Amino acid sequence: MQTQPSIQFSKRLLYNLLYKRPPISDLKKIHAQIIISSQKSLTDSLIHCYLRTNNVNVARILFNNYPFPSPPTLVWNLVIRAYSKLQGSLESVNLFHQMLTLDHPFSAVPDEYTFTFVITSCAHQKSIIHGEIIHGMVKKNGYLMNLYVANSLINVYAVFARLDDAYKVFDEMPEVDVFSWTSLLGAYVNGGEMGVASKFFEEMPVKNDVSWAVMISGCVGCGRYAEALRYFGELGKSEHNVKTNEAIVVCALSACAHLGALDRGSWIHGYIGKNGISETSNIRTALIDMYAKCGRIDCAYRVFDRISKPDVHNYTSMISGLSIHGLGEDAIRVFNQILVDKIKPNEVTILGVLNGCSHSGMVQQGLLIFYNMENSWGIVPKIEHYGCFVDLLGRAGYLAKAFGVVKSMSIDPDVVVWRALLSACRVHRNTYLGERIVNHIGQLDSQSQRGAEILLSNLYASLGKWDSVSILRHEMSKQKNQADIGCSWIEVNGSIYEFRVADQLHPQIIEIREKLSEILKRAGLVGYAANINYVSFDLSDEEKEQAVAWHSEKLAIAFAFMSTAPKTSIRVVKNLRTCEDCHSALKAISKVYDRQIIVRDRSRFHTFRDGKCSCNDYW
């Protein structure tokens, strides 16, 4: 039998290989040859090859068994950088620590590259403490003068919203570049200082596509969706000479999704195709979400269907979309598909499918998924899953069972869980359990105080205990935070209009209100009567009727009647849940005017048509 001549690998040969990114099987063959010919000096290049091809674990074994004397700083740097890319892993910091431990056999002297990588990893840790300690070291060894090191430090402080510290590093730098400016912008954005951020952004002497992405994602992050789209539009103007990238598109689509801005969203979809931006998995996830949240579950499905091998995010986005449309059966079907594809669902996937079961009253299926999630997919239920599960049971009328789950939960129930239970009590008119829960909530800690107060106030209101309501409301008004204000958005001819409850700001508000009165009057002819049970103030009946009459979605719809052709569909997005009064008013309006009205509220879609709603009054 003939033996194959063993190939002598040189550093040069491995270096060339590195850039071809060969499959792991090829690497292992070469690795074996090197072991046979005991060319230990090639270990560095091999580690480099494995890291380049994302085989961190194999590289780590090689590193741990590094031949005498010890890995040079360059090799340490490669490994530390690889772990800094696994965001959230503490391994970079641990390795850095070992490197500095003098009695460790591998100890080595870090250079400016080591610091850059390890500091980058510090930005992804839960606590800033590692970053602070390393900052101290950097001060001593003089690397603060290095542009890369200082920039990564600014970024750490930016991520943890430590504005002053970020600025201090920036201020003492001998020279700064677009990375320094952009990271500092990120500090203002993460600190919630959007006013300062946008002024800073205008005045930045250099900015690139990432700077724009930071600004736009900052707007999305704090709910300024219309502003995010303004920046996106501004960016498109040729004088800025900036190329739109994947992150920017994803953020813009997310803003459209929140606003329900379908026209704008589909325009961006077309824009992607025309501008040679490739439809990556991230973009597809964002597209599915946008179409679903804009009421076009058909388009969402079309995007999903074209993906040859959907990943977990694509699947999750699709499942959550089906769920908010009340299409529980379809959500389960797609969920089964993910299992067939042998893709492990994540906690958001489970949440999406549970939500679908909840909105479609599919108690059995929901029960099965909830009780098996840990065994089947290793996902420990979080408070969100409990919230969804309690909601599933409560909505369907299994109040005692839902209460039992809350009492036996392994995590402390939060206000959301209590609210789900309370809302079930209200729907199923169970005052007894409702009051027991209120007593229970009385003992909650101050952290959930605020939510508990709103919750209590609403329950008292529905029980008619107006004295208790007004005392609570008075207490609450003294605090700074305001409860969410009802707000609706509507897109007409490509522009987005915003309406707030009892809006005084819109320039045409007087006409809008007149139009609304006329509409409600006609709705009254088919049996609509103002439902004032859920107005939480102790007002006279007439005042209450006024209060519900000016809910933001009604104003938005009146505006739509003024500015769109008869019989066209109307789409409204609302930040809170639709009240019972608006729900019955919209049913009546859809019948009288023969219009399809699609409302997306905080939790799902309602399609009103011919006097009925797609949720079958179950929401």
Add this chain to the structure above:
DNA sequence: ATAGGGTTAG
């Protein structure tokens, strides 16, 4: 070598 992004219960 360093900055940016999607899905998340009521």
